[in-house]
Amino acid sequence: MTGIKEVKFTDNALEVQFINGTSITYEDCWLRDHCRCSTCYHADTFQRAQHILDIPESKIVDVNSTESQVVLTWDDKHQSRYDSDFLIKFDYNSFKEGQRLKPVLWHGKAVNKKIARIPVEAFLNSKEGTVKAFQSLLDYGVVLIEGVPPTLEATEKVCIALGGVQHTIFGGMWQFTSKAVHADTAYTNLPLATHNDNTYFTEAAGLQILHCIEHSEGTGGETVLVDGFYGASRLKADFPQDYDFLTTFELEAEYIEEGHHHKYSAPVIQIDSKSKDVKQIRFNVYDRAPMAFSSSSECRSYYRSLKHLARYYQDPENQWQFKLQPGIVMAMDNFRVLHGRTGFTGKRVLCGSYVARSDWLDKARSLRLIQ
Ligand SMILES: [Fe+2]
Ligand SMILES: [Zn+2]
Structure with missing residues (x-):
């Protein structure tokens, strides 16, 4: 597990510093879309529960974090929780790298x-x-x-x-x-x-x-x-x-x-x-x-x-x-x-x-x- 060291939020984004030194900035639209609560996400089918047009364009008003979790409160009072293990997966470069196939070229x-x-x-x-x-x-x-x-x-x-x-x-x-x-x-x-x-x-x-x-x-x-x-x-x-x-x-x-x-x-x-x-x-x-x-x-x-x-x-x-x-x-x-x-x-x-x-x-x- 890679824990969270520090979080900061600005007008429209959340910056998370992880203990391993990685720092990732998440846009508020991404965070709201990736809320894993039961209203926003069906954990049993791994599918989003809301149409993209129904996801509110809301602002972050409060952030609480522990080493293992971030809890956001939105301006419409909705709360979203994200595990640190979930968040760290979305570092752009390692995310893309992880999806690359690595064929071993051969000849003859x-x-x-x-x-x-x-x-x-x-x-x-x-x-x-x-x-x-x-x-x-x-x-x-x-x-x-x-x-x-x-x-x-x-x-x-x-x-x-x-x-x-x-x-x-x-x-x-x-x-x-x-x-x-x-x-x-x-x-x-x-x-x-x-x-x-x-x-x-x-x-x-x-x-x-x-x-x-x-x-x-x-x-x-x-x-x-x-x-x-x-x-x-x-x-x-x-x-x-x-x-x-x-x-x-x-x-x-x-x-x-x-x-x-x-x-x-x-x-x-x-x-x-x-x-x-x-x-x-x-x-x-x-x-x-x-x-x-x-x-x-x-x-x-x-x-x-x-x-x-x-x-x-x-x-x-x-x-x-x-x-x-x-x-x-x-x-x-x-x-x-x-x-x-x-x-x-x-x-x-x-x-x-x-x-x-x-x-x-x-x-x-x-x-x-x-x-
Ligand atoms: Fe053939
Ligand atoms: Zn939610």
Whole structure:
């Protein structure tokens, strides 16, 4: 616990000095909005109880404090209490810092030794196994769950435990062979360069989960992964102009099949406006829509910067290539890690699903791995 040393109030704010040396100023509008009394806040649902327009614009008339609490009296006689543990959380810089994700960038096959491989029983039935899986997704964007029976049903249990099956036009849990059921190259036996899925959705899938449940009478079909954040960091260092372009220029992507036309525009590299951290890569050369440009320089910047970024993603030195065997369920962060595969022969049966980003982060947050 960090106790309160001293409080001061001015016309419209309260300054709190904590014993640990931190000093934070709270505006009166913030304080009234954050009153935790039962009129202002439902403690059982963690929701505010009043509409923002119904919160009075009042003035602080009195302050009492102890080491553990501040009690404010307002000019409409309302009283608000705030625990010191509650107040100290809202130091702006540490608040923002606490919410940052801290991905560990990787390149090449060495990541193979770092990511978690968790027996399915441990993943489904122990907190330790679950924590390890989500930590691996947060750190490296990849986790392998091993010993899964090669069936759709067993794979579904893993998908549910990772946050729940996300339904899209491709279904919920899906299973396919190389026989085309959608107008997409994924449903062929051709090689696929590394890419992110769903660049044409307003929100791309959070996790991509793949389980190769059969590959017989043939070769190839190796999985290729590359860290999209690492490529972006290289672009930033080597070609800062191109990095800036790809963080602002809205690239249009689309998906067309009978009865469907998805389309979405957004930067290829999405960054957090405050921290400048990369928060999403949407890189898919196949799903780019035909586009018009506002100027010749914009058009040329587009091709130059996209090719520069693509070179990192296509460089075998940066990629991790491996054969997914039946029994191994791979989950990867589609906002970060790009996936592809080598061409193949024979009968290859895959199953899996997507998990919405909100849903897997919900699991990670409930496990207290993120804020
Ligand atoms: Fe894909
Ligand atoms: Zn209140």
